[in-house]
Amino acid sequence: MALPSACRFSLAVGLYLVLAAPLVHAVDVGLAGLFPGKALLTISGGPPRIVAAGVTTPEGVRVVSTDGETATxxxxxxxxVLRVGQNVAAQPSTGGSQKVVLTADSAGHFLTSGNINGTTVRFLVDTGASMVSLGASDARRIGIDASKGEQAITSTANGQAVVTRVKLDNLxxxxxxxxxxxxxxxxQDMPFALLGMSFLNRMEMQRDGDTMTLKKRY
Incomplete structure (x- = not known):
């Protein structure tokens, strides 16, 4: 049965509004390197890509300009304005919950890019780690002074190790x-930072095949 013209018009307008509504999500951008007139960017955990000044990526990130030390x-x-190794994100909609969906690699590990105190870090999700754990070189790159922390002993796969307990301003x-x-x-240096339970215990964690959804509880 054919719909009345008024109904067809309402459906068409509704469909247009749905399709035209902008997708609101966080775009996580890191500056991995600089070249004359170009920036090496990581966007939302993807592989590094070279973007020339004046170009806007499909994610809506525009390289305004570059110089010897920074990119705008x-x-x-x-x-x-970012220096190499720094990271910034467009804020998500305030009404939505804070969550992230991760995909396992071929070995079943969940790896993701994030940042600590504004510096890009590569994380490995590790529910067996009591706290977020950083290697020495990552801590130096972030600007963490481990000498001001509290020393402790922790058990690792290679035995006991001396560590320093610190507070991260922002993760x-x-x-x-x-x-x-x-x-x-x-x-010692570590191949990845461990996203341990000091972060994960404040999440709702849901595993579905090769994906894991983390949703902030508080």
């Missing part, structure tokens, strides 16, 4: 932001 980016309608993964996070700094 336009993210979420705001201009940000962000995807849309999830957390302040004053307990963490351990190891004396």
């Amino acid at each position: 980016l336009e993210v979420g309608g705001k201009k940000r 962000r993964v995807g849309e999830i932001t957390m302040n004053n996070v307990d963490a351990l700094v190891h004396q």
Whole structure:
């Protein structure tokens, strides 16, 4: 049965509004390197890509300009000046919950990019780690002074190790932001930072096949 013209018009308008509505989500941008007139960017955990000045990526990140030490980016309608290793994100909608969906690699590990105190960090989700854990070189790059922390002994796969307990001012993964996070700094370098239970115990964690959804509870 054919719909009346008024109904067809209402449906058409509704469909247009749905399709035209902007997708509101966080865009996580890190500056991985600089070249003359170009910036090496990581966007929302993706592989590094070279973006020339004046170009806008499909995610809406525009490289405004570069110089020898910094790049000026336009993210979420705001201009940000980043140094290599720094990270910034457009804020998600205030009404939505803070969550991130991770995909396992071929070995079943959940790896993701995030940042600590504004510096890009590569994380491995580790429910067996009591706290977020950083290697020595990552801690130095972030600017953490481990000498001001409290020393402790922890058990690792290679035996006991001396670590320093510190507080992270800010830790962000995807849309999830957390302040004053307990963490351990190891004396040795680590291939990844461990996203341990001092972060994960404040999440709702749901595993579905090769994906894991983390949703902030408080």
